[in-house]
Amino acid sequence: MRRFEDQVAIVTGAANGIGAATARRLAGEGAAVVVADMDAAGAAHVVETIREAGGLATFVPVDVTSRAGVEALLTAALAAYGRVDVLANIAGVAYDEPFLEITDEKWKRTLDINLTGVFLCSQVVARHMAAHKIAGRIVNMASTNGLVGEADLAHYNASKFGVVGLTMTMAIELAPLNIRVNSVCPGLIKTRLTQPALVDPRWVEGYLKKIPLNRFGEPEEVAAAVAYLASQDSGFITGHQLVIDGGQLTF
Ligand SMILES: NC(=O)c1ccc[n+]([C@@H]2O[C@H](COP(=O)([O-])OP(=O)(O)OC[C@H]3O[C@@H](n4cnc5c(N)ncnc54)[C@H](O)[C@@H]3O)[C@@H](O)[C@H]2O)c1
Numbered sequence: 020m021r022r023f024e025d026q027v028a029i030v031t032g033a034a035n036g037i038g039a040a041t042a043r044r045l046a047g048e049g050a051a052v053v054v055a056d057m058d059a060a061g062a063a064h065v066v067e068t069i070r071e072a073g074g075l076a077t078f079v080p081v082d083v084t085s086r087a088g089v090e091a092l093l094t095a096a097l098a099a100y101g102r103v104d105v106l107a108n109i110a111g112v113a114y115d116e117p118f119l120e121i122t123d124e125k126w127k128r129t130l131d132i133n134l135t136g137v138f139l140c141s142q143v144v145a146r147h148m149a150a151h152k153i154a155g156r157i158v159n160m161a162s163t164n165g166l167v168g169e170a171d172l173a174h175y176n177a178s179k180f181g182v183v184g185l186t187m188t189m190a191i192e193l194a195p196l197n198i199r200v201n202s203v204c205p206g207l208i209k210t211r212l213t214q215p216a217l218v219d220p221r222w223v224e225g226y227l228k229k230i231p232l233n234r235f236g237e238p239e240e241v242a243a244a245v246a247y248l249a250s251q252d253s254g255f256i257t258g259h260q261l262v263i264d265g266g267q268l269t270f
Pocket of ligand 1: 031032033034035036037038055056057058061081082083084109110111112113132133136160161162163204205206207208209210211212213
């Protein structure tokens with residue numbers, strides 16, 4: 020399937036993990052992809068693999084917490100490919116800390132990247148889509164942690180609940196402009212973000228009991244859901260939170 024032929028996508032957090040898988044998926048389906056991240060080495064590798072597979076991609080360095088940086092990202096994307104049809108807001112961080120020990124610095128950093136970053140990228144890109152009457156699609160990275168609480172992740176949970184609320188309100192306001200906005204809510208996916216927990220066999224055994232499908236997710240499985248929400252296949256869906264968690268939230 021090449022659902023993104025002649026379309027341009029910006030993917031933030033595309034140097035690693037779920038963002039990298041999303042960039043590869045969209046490029047594999049024909050999109051010209053802007054690989055937007057702070058990690059130049061990781062991004063260069065992703066661009067290289069996309070090009071080797073015959074796809075179109077370019078790296079644009081960005082810190083999603085900076086409005087000037089995000090505006091420069093849009094300018095670079097337009098210089099490279101002329102328009103933006105899809106924005107996938109994937110960049111994010113997580114710190115495992117008990118609520119009583121969270122520092123102001125970690126609280127602020129988590130909210131800045133995971134929530135303010137989504138706001139800034141979405142506003143800057145949606146203004147471009149609106150100005151050019153592009154039937155745009157924005158897919159935000161929330162989490163199952165945006166729908167239920169989890170110990171030691173209060174700042175992360177707050178940021179992801181924020182993304183869910185932002186997604187719903189953006190969906191309402193941007194619908195008249197023909198821009199759809201949805202989010203994905205993955206459970207535990209195997210990336211470097213979750214690697215520290217995944218190397219502990221006792222922790223893994225305990226956590227798997229919470230997942231009916233009895234395994235962790237792959238970045239490519241989230242990328243497939245992002246691609247669905249970014250494609251015309253989901254044409255009548257906006258303001259939705261798509262859970263990808265092996266059934267974890269059914270408990
Ligand atoms: N791995 C999981 O289990 C899981 C589950 C639910 C949601 N998520 C979310 O998925 C997203 C991707 O996570 P991942 O597991 O692939 O992690 P990852 O660490 O592999 O990738 C995160 C990427 O975001 C980039 N990034 C961080 N801060 C940035 C900034 N300020 N500006 C630009 N780029 C920045 C990093 O450089 C990195 O490339 C995050 O938003 C995370 O919260 C992950």
